[in-house]
Amino acid sequence: MPQPPQSYRELEILITAEYATLSKRLQQTARFMLDHPQEVALATVAKIAEQADVTPSTLIRLANSLGFKGFSEMQQLFRSRLVDELPNYTERIRAVRSATGETPDSTQLLWEFADANRAVLEQLPSRINPESLEKALDILKRLMRFM
Numbered sequence: 001m002p003q004p005p006q007s008y009r010e011l012e013i014l015i016t017a018e019y020a021t022l023s024k025r026l027q028q029t030a031r032f033m034l035d036h037p038q039e040v041a042l043a044t045v046a047k048i049a050e051q052a053d054v055t056p057s058t059l060i061r062l063a064n065s066l067g068f069k070g071f072s073e074m075q076q077l078f079r080s081r082l083v084d085e086l087p088n089y090t091e092r093i094r095a096v097r098s099a100t101g102e103t104p105d106s107t108q109l110l111w112e113f114a115d116a117n118r119a120v121l122e123q124l125p126s127r128i129n130p131e132s133l134e135k136a137l138d139i140l141k142r143l144m145r146f147m
Contacts, residue, residue, distance in 0.1 A: 004067035004074070006123070008037070008081035011074070014066055022065070029054050029062045033078075041078035042112060045071055079116035080123070 005011040015030045022030060032052035033040050040048055049056040056071075063074040 004069075005077065006126075008077045011066070011077050018066070022062075025054060025058055026062050026065065028052065029058050033062075037078050037081060040075060041082040041116070076115075076119045079112070080119050082116060 005014050012034060015034060019027060019030060029052055032054075033048075036051070039051060043051070045056045045059055049059055052059075059071045063069075063071045066074065068074040
């Protein structure tokens with residue numbers, strides 16, 4: 001089984017590279033997912049399948065063929081993308097409502113954002129250059145002397 005992508009961008013690249021080898025149904029699913037990333041980030045498997053006009057098992061098959069253990073693992077990349085690209089919660093809430101056509105339950109929405117933010121924080125160490133971090137800490141240390 002191939003190693004799954006670690007970012008939404010890597011997923012886009014992989015889907016593009018593998019697209020011709022996918023079955024017609026998986027191609028349809030992949031196209032829908034790339035065309036509607038907000039819906040994929042925020043909706044349930046059943047809702048996404050309905051919107052993509054495929055079965056929920058097709059979503060799972062696509063995720064597996066791209067190296068993921070399941071659909072929710074792949075969905076995390078879409079959620080991370082949403083967190084990275086939408087700068088504030090007002091815009092995120094608006095995006096949820098427009099993507100799903102529903103008013104989400106406040107508690108459910110809070111948990112969705114918490115999961116997405118957790119995923120981004122887990123990726124943070126791999127995104128930081130240790131040398132740059134050390135330089136930033138040195139600058140902060142020098143600034144603290146003047147306070």
